[in-house]
Amino acid sequence: MTYCVGLSVDQGLIFMSDSRTNAGVDNISVVSKMKVWEVPGERFLCLLSAGNLATTQATISLLDERGLAPAERNPSILTQPSMFQTAKLVGETVKEVISYTTPAGQSADAMFSGSFILGGQIKGGKPRIFLIYPQGNFIEAGADNPFFQIGEHKYGRPIIIRTYDPKMSLEECAKLLLVSFDSTIRSNLSVGLPIDMQFYEADSLKAGYKRRFDKNDPYYQTISEGWSDALKSAFDALPPFER
Amino acid sequence: MTYCVGLSVDQGLIFMSDSRTNAGVDNISVVSKMKVWEVPGERFLCLLSAGNLATTQATISLLDERGLAPAERNPSILTQPSMFQTAKLVGETVKEVISYTTPAGQSADAMFSGSFILGGQIKGGKPRIFLIYPQGNFIEAGADNPFFQIGEHKYGRPIIIRTYDPKMSLEECAKLLLVSFDSTIRSNLSVGLPIDMQFYEADSLKAGYKRRFDKNDPYYQTISEGWSDALKSAFDALPPFER
Numbered sequence: 001m002t003y004c005v006g007l008s009v010d011q012g013l014i015f016m017s018d019s020r021t022n023a024g025v026d027n028i029s030v031v032s033k034m035k036v037w038e039v040p041g042e043r044f045l046c047l048l049s050a051g052n053l054a055t056t057q058a059t060i061s062l063l064d065e066r067g068l069a070p071a072e073r074n075p076s077i078l079t080q081p082s083m084f085q086t087a088k089l090v091g092e093t094v095k096e097v098i099s100y101t102t103p104a105g106q107s108a109d110a111m112f113s114g115s116f117i118l119g120g121q122i123k124g125g126k127p128r129i130f131l132i133y134p135q136g137n138f139i140e141a142g143a144d145n146p147f148f149q150i151g152e153h154k155y156g157r158p159i160i161i162r163t164y165d166p167k168m169s170l171e172e173c174a175k176l177l178l179v180s181f182d183s184t185i186r187s188n189l190s191v192g193l194p195i196d197m198q199f200y201e202a203d204s205l206k207a208g209y210k211r212r213f214d215k216n217d218p219y220y221q222t223i224s225e226g227w228s229d230a231l232k233s234a235f236d237a238l239p240p241f242e243r
Numbered sequence: 244m245t246y247c248v249g250l251s252v253d254q255g256l257i258f259m260s261d262s263r264t265n266a267g268v269d270n271i272s273v274v275s276k277m278k279v280w281e282v283p284g285e286r287f288l289c290l291l292s293a294g295n296l297a298t299t300q301a302t303i304s305l306l307d308e309r310g311l312a313p314a315e316r317n318p319s320i321l322t323q324p325s326m327f328q329t330a331k332l333v334g335e336t337v338k339e340v341i342s343y344t345t346p347a348g349q350s351a352d353a354m355f356s357g358s359f360i361l362g363g364q365i366k367g368g369k370p371r372i373f374l375i376y377p378q379g380n381f382i383e384a385g386a387d388n389p390f391f392q393i394g395e396h397k398y399g400r401p402i403i404i405r406t407y408d409p410k411m412s413l414e415e416c417a418k419l420l421l422v423s424f425d426s427t428i429r430s431n432l433s434v435g436l437p438i439d440m441q442f443y444e445a446d447s448l449k450a451g452y453k454r455r456f457d458k459n460d461p462y463y464q465t466i467s468e469g470w471s472d473a474l475k476s477a478f479d480a481l482p483p484f485e486r
Contacts, residue, residue: 161429171486230478
């Protein structure tokens with residue numbers, strides 16, 4: 001499993017992903033699920049991925065044109081005219097990867113599926129976030145649905161639904177998403193530290209502040225421990241039940 | 244889907260279940276998923292059920308011996324010598340129901356599966372809670388795992404994990420479980436009001452306080468609305484993230 005969130009606020013976009021990958025509980029590794037492309041002043045793109053690691057890595061490699069010698073690379077993902085076209089390219093690429101894996105080759109019980117969150121901005125457009133399905137189609141975040149989650153989304157969803165406000169700063173969003181990730185990590189072994197975080201300030205057209213939280217990160221520890229106490233206080237503040 | 248919780252504290256046991264049943268989002272009904280048997284002074288049993296409604300209803304009917312005329316009924320579930328034997332009887336009954344449905348009769352895409360939480364106390368024993376699987380086997384709650392959830396358990400789990408304390412009163416447990424249910428109901432359409440709640444005071448050997456919360460219940464409304472504000476305050480109280 002995996003847990004990734006892409007969230008949109010007035011100030012910009014924030015992306016967060018865990019980094020645990022597993023082939024069974026006895027075979028786990030750390031792999032970042034966040035990929036950033038940028039042409040400063042022109043475009044910024046961030047892609048979060050969940051699902052079969054072979055599928056998501058192949059998709060990213062194709063988008064990156066890693067088949068070419070480094071000098072010859074001119075990734076097509078950096079030449080699309082709009083975020084919509086960029087999402088379409090990601091969708092077509094994942095569909096292509098899945099289609100050439102599924103029918104031939106070794107069969108396996110594992111699914112070849114992969115899902116993506118793509119966010120960013122291209123000059124002349126607005127910051128946008130898309131959720132891209134393994135079938136290649138996609139949906140866009142809007143005012144009624146300002147964030148997307150992929151992977152193990154259930155444990156960490158209630159806190160986002162109840163606390164989100166479009167006027168939040170990116171720093172407040174970082175705190176909110178860390179609480180959501182901590183709730184998920186405590187409940188599902190297949191979601192694990194370190195956590196990657198990427199800010200994007202609207203209209204900056206370049207990668208913003210970036211941070212990786214590992215288990216020794218003092219702020220992560222503060223949130224993880226502090227939230228239990230804060231929840232208990234909140235719970236105590238609710239009126240008692242009377243028969 | 245469904246959401247049911249059976250929770251054990253020093254003071255006794257508490258059971259809570261939603262009452263939405265559905266065959267698709269366009270076909271929903273209200274059905275209680277809680278069944279209580281008691282012989283005051285001798286035993287108290289509460290059974291919560293999730294899964295295929297035909298399977299769970301047939302299981303309960305068999306346990307209740309509804310095939311007999313009312314005057315001839317002497318439900319075997321009320322004659323077991325221990326909670327362990329009672330859980331075994333429930334497990335054998337659900338396995339039997341599933342086995343006579345599955346191979347013959349009409350085939351369907353729907354699963355015939357059903358899961359149960361059984362809690363209660365029999366004179367001479369302690370209050371106990373079991374989780375019974377559709378395969379007929381079962382596990383018991385203990386100090387490390389003092390509660391069981393069946394159905395849509397993920398949304399409402401983090402708050403129980405972080406807030407539970409064996410010294411809580413049954414009233415505090417009611418508040419906790421209502422928060423957990425409200426988080427689930429807001430996130431999953433297939434879990435719905437009204438909510439049934441049953442208390443059991445340890446060693447009382449009779450059914451305790453009971454209540455049904457519907458959408459007009461003033462306390463449920465207070466919790467549902469108050470928890471969002473309480474969570475926001477708790478969130479604001481955490482130290483801010485700084486770059």
